[in-house]
Amino acid sequence: MHKSFSTRDLPESHEFGYWRDVIADAxxxxxxxxxDAHHFDGQIDIWDLNGLQLSRLQSSGLVYRRLRQHCAVQERQVLVTVPFKSEVEFSQLGRTTRCSPGQFLLELSEEPYDFGYGQDNAMWVLKVPVSALKARIGEPSRFCARQYDSRQGVGRLFNDYLQLMANHCEIDHDASxxxxMATxxxxxxxxSLQQHPDALQSSQSAVRDAHLARIEAHVRQHLSDPDLSPERIAQASGISLRYLHLLFKDTGQSVSQWIRELRLQSAHEALSRANGQTSVAQIAYGAGFSDHAQFTHAFRKKFGHAPSDMLRPVRGR
Structure with a gap:
């Protein structure tokens, strides 16, 4: 679904309030x-991508501020901003960075920030639920307010795929x-975030992240196994069970909770790709849930709707 908003044909002085409302909705x-208190130009195109949102924002110079009172009222989100016309300046969690065309940065919805540019700019903005990113890289706060290169390596591959998706957004692809594409x-x-050198802050965190990367690779490979347990993970990763639990101590969740989050996120993504012949039970078992009722209860609690609700539009078509 594509939505477009522009200040172009608005009466003079109406563009400021209109743009505030558009940004809040987007x-x-x-x-x-x-x-410039007398004139402002802005246009935004928005595409829904099954849980993700991609937008192309073009506007005159502007400063956006996320205040503390704004931060605790909705689902945690990450904005990934890719400027392609001029530089932006961003501050969050005590870090300030300048992001130029050829780079991208992350903004967290649950923390105050300042984001601005003094001249006309254009950028891609990807809105991602924290739960989807957290399942892959852990807590994303350590990755915010840093520049990531979109001209080489995996960063360029991410940027190129973003452009490709934008081109395909106008095509009526089905939900699967x-x-x-979103996954x-x-x-x-x-x-691309994990490969950035600033992601690791010390030799201790480098060792820890190496273990976590090995653990995550093993868990993802065996996610469909309902008997996957912390004991098996520790043994396969060559570490003690005690050290495995210690690694997860500062993540705010246990190993078992993390595995369940991965399974729920995997099931949600599988449902978003499902065709009319796929059943909820198949997806539940494929994500490692052995009890259909428990899966449905956990899924509804996390996402606010039953897994079967995601299949109804597909079957309807």
């Missing part, structure tokens, strides 16, 4: 400051194709 509540885009984003 992303979340922000305080806007307009350097859109879901597959692949998140995978590329996660890999």
């Amino acid at each position: 992303y979340f509540n922000l305080q806007l400051s307009f350097p 194709v859109r879901g597959l 692949q885009l998140i995978d590329l984003l996660a890999i």
Whole structure:
């Protein structure tokens, strides 16, 4: 689904309030400051990609502020901003960075921030639920307010795939194709973040992240196994069970909770790609859930709707 909003044909002075409302609907509540108090131009095109949102934003110079009172009212989100016309400046969690065309950065919805540019700009903005990214890289806060190169390596692959998706957004692909594209885009984003040298802050965190990467690879490979347990994971990863639990101590969840989150996220992505012949039970068992009722209860609690609700539109078509 494509939506487009523009200030082009608005009466004079109406563009400021209109743009505030558009930005709040597209992303979340922000305080806007307009350097030019007499005139503003802005256009935004928005595409829904089965849980992700891609937008192309073009506007005059502007400052966006996420205030503390805005931060605790909705699902946690990450905005990935890829400017392609001029530089943006961003501050969050005590870090300030400048992001130029050829780079991208991350913004967290649950923390205050300042984001601005003093001249006309254009950018891609990808809105991603934190749960989708967290399942791949852990807590994303350590990746925010840093520049990531979109001109080489996996960063370029992520950027190129983003452009490709934008080109295909105008094509009426079915939900399973859109879901597959969204999953692949998140995978590329996660890999490009993990490969950035600033992601590891010390030799201790490098060792820890190496263990977690090995653990995650094993768990993802065996996610469909309902007997996957912390004991098996520790043994396969060559570490003690005690050290495995220690690695997860600062993540705010246990190993078992993390595995369940991975399974729920995997099932959600599989449902978004499903065709009319796929059943909820097949997807539940494929994600490692051995009890259909428990899966449905956990899925509804996490996503706010039953897994079968995601299949009804597909079957209807």
